[in-house]
Amino acid sequence: MCGIIAHIGDERVLNPIVTGLEKLEYRGYDSAGIAVKNGSGLDVWKCSGRVSDLKETIDGEESKANLGIGHTRWSTHGPPSDENAHPHTDGSDRVAAVHNGIIENHESIKERLIEEGYEFTSDTDTEVIPNLIAYYLDRGNEALSAFEQTIDDLEGSYAIAVIVDGIDSIFAARRGSPLVLGIEDESYYLASDVPAFLDHTDEVVYLEDGDSIEVREERVNFIDENDQTAQHEIEQVDWQPEETGKGQYDHFMLKEIHSQPTSLQKTVEGRLDTDAGTTDLDIDKDLSDIDTVHLVGCGTSYHAALFGASLLNRCDVSARAIRASEYEANTGTPPGNRLFVAVTQSGETADTLGALWQANEAGVETLAVTNVVQSTAAREADEALYIRAGPEIGVAATKTFSSQAVLLTMLSQHLARVNESGNRVEDADELVADLMELPDEVEHILQSSDTARLARKFLHSESYFFIGRGLGCSVAKEGALKFKEITYEHAEGFASGELKHGPLALVTEKTPVFAVCAEDNEKTVTNAKEAQARGASIVAVSPPDHGIVDTADDHLYVPDLHSVCSNLLANVQLQLLSYHCATELDRAIDKPRNLAKSVTVE
Structure with a gap:
């Protein structure tokens, strides 16, 4: 991991890819790189350090390439270094790949390829991808077939983007790691997150888990996990480009702290009835017979889950906050009916998704409390509740914690009302009234x-x-x-x-x-x-x-x-x-x- 950007169009792509990497810096990283198809081979620039260091490496280079891929890496296999930075290529520099996630069987693939004469120069699991594609190309397969066979061989979680010398396509796939397509006339973007290309387009297609895709200038072909041609709806992102900039603030974190009056207003909008002292979350599921609630998250989201669990227990609804990484080891199979609530800002946190999939397999009712529409958690849960906090760029979560806590507060009141064991708190009217005033009170704190x-x-x-x-x-x-x-x-x-x-x-x-x-x-x-x-x-x-x-x-x-x-x-x-x-x-x-x-x- 951590950030992927790819672009194909009728213009020079180097600048949009660099800009996309800058937009992805908020995800955290320790190295960066770019590969483009230049008409007579692949050009690759990569280095440890910041995107600004990469720009210095590229400075003065001319490229007329109309397709390419880029990556910001957060180290998992091997330390930050120029050699371990993405993109990775095969030994003949025909294939370049960027990858988020972990290839769990990379060691066995690497051993097999070394026996076949393929060479490796990095410590990463990612390097097996371009070499495996080259292996299938060497055996007479077309590029798309070589890519698909490679994907079939991989075990683990990933989002992958690949370019091949001589082929005017970008090949990509996702399993357990986010990837979204941006559409701008006959120009296309692929990225880990929408802000990477939001300056260019707000029309997107969210790839489903198991999807692979071939992107050409004139068309896009989707293939689902059953190797069948797939159709996906184009959606419009409701974020504005300026929401992903710092504006007048020195840091994104400070901007996001100061944007909490607005984000909280969006969180509660249409969900509070001050006259009745009630909340309305528009939940379709019948939760009247739920015996216990498990709120599951990581880091800041886990702390929001703790906040929510405390409130649920005050409403006589049995609840427990659990760290997602410990869910499998600490839950077992409790008697009765359980509600699983995945608390995740991005909707893509691996530990939380793993716990969510475990709950789904057990037949448990599941809710996702998330910030990102059409994220994996939102799609995989039975129902999604969006906190509506808008894009959060700073790595340290701020406004999303506040909005998560408020949404879980409203969920506690909903369950207190509909659940057979729940009891509406005596001061519910005061709570709802004060939640309405919360944005103004936050503004007062910010100013004083x-x-x-x-x-x-x-x-x-x-x-x-x-x-x-x-x-x-x-x-x-x-x-x-x-x-x-x-x-x-x-x-x-x-x-x-x-x-x-x-x-x-x-x-x-x-x-x-x-x-x-x-x-x-x-x-x-x-x-x-x-x-x-x-x-x-x-x-x-x-x-x-x-x-x-x-x-x-x-x-x-x-x-x-x-x-x-x-x-x-x-x-x-x-x-x-x-x-x-x-x-x-x-x-x-x-x-x-x-x-x-x-x-x-x-």
Whole structure:
């Protein structure tokens, strides 16, 4: 992994491919490369480092090529290096390939090809693809047949794009990793994600799992997993090109933090009835007899799942948040009727999809809570609920966490109403009313936050602790994750009561503790005092009249609203804290080291 762009048209393709790679930088990567068919062979440029380094490598080169492929790589097999960067070619440079995912049987394929005299120069699993295509070409197969036979030989997950010298086509396939076709008159794009070509077209076709495709200037041929010609509808993306730019902001992350009033407004639009104090998610499935709910996600999405599970349990609907990578090992086959909720921003996270497929195979009812229309999770689940947050470019998720948490809040109220065991919370009217006001309250936090000052004050601390109870626990964990993701400083999030069961041994005067007290829970005050007694500075993230303010050394304001909304506003404060600390440390905020936006390998 991590980003694929390919283009064929009646113009020189080098510039659109470079631009596409720049648009895909948000996915996270450590090397980049391009291959084009120039009329007398294939030209390949690739290097470790940034797309800007690749542009320097290409600088001054002239190419009239009208088709090519590009890639940004996030290392899985082999370290970042020029040799391991994509595209990879066969030994004769007839075939070039880019690939996201993992070829699980690459070692056995490689051994077979080496015995046949084919040479390998990288550490990657991807290199078997062009060599295997060359193997079939050497045995008299046409290019399309050689590509299809290669795909049949591969095991694992992948999105692949290939060009062959002398052939005016791009060949591509997907299994378990996203790939989307963009259509612009008689010009075509293939990419891992829509922003790569959104400046050129908003008409797209989402490839289905198992699809392969041949793209020529004049036509596109789809072949499904049963080797049958397939037809797909052209859809129109409702994102605008400017949504994928930074605009007036220094970083995508800051832009996305500040866009939360808009994204939250879209999340709740048409889904809240303030007069009745109810939510309407337009769910077709009958969920009245669900016994337990499993909310499954990774990273930030897992923290949103924790938030949702807490609310469901408060509504007497049995719920459990589970890390997607641990789903198979920790669930078994519970009795009764289960609802599986996949929480995934991209809808393409490999661990979450694996858990979703396991639930589908078990006959469990499944929902996807996702941001991306027609993503794999949206198509594979029985039903999809979209958070409508718009494109998120920064690797560290911000606005999507808020929208996921709000949508799961609405789902909890829906299940409380329709489920046989559920009970509508007593303050449901207040909750719905405050959710309607949440976008305005976020804007107030954005305009008044004191996090820039606190970032400077605690900049050179040894560790940063975040604590909270109930809903505040998930916010604390998310605050710590955001902090470590973009500052590279040590940060941990704990349930407040667990501080004294081990972590307190790490507390010193250089360990500020951020205590999320966005609801009435005095026990967290006691836990904070325990840390303060060991020399820690306490920062209260709370309404101004909460008891912890009298104890704390500093205070980050949140309004005294329903606990759901106050906790989500506390989360905004912690997002800003992370951002300002990372800025002071001059970190690569939008592209943190070693991380990728959409993790499509397990």
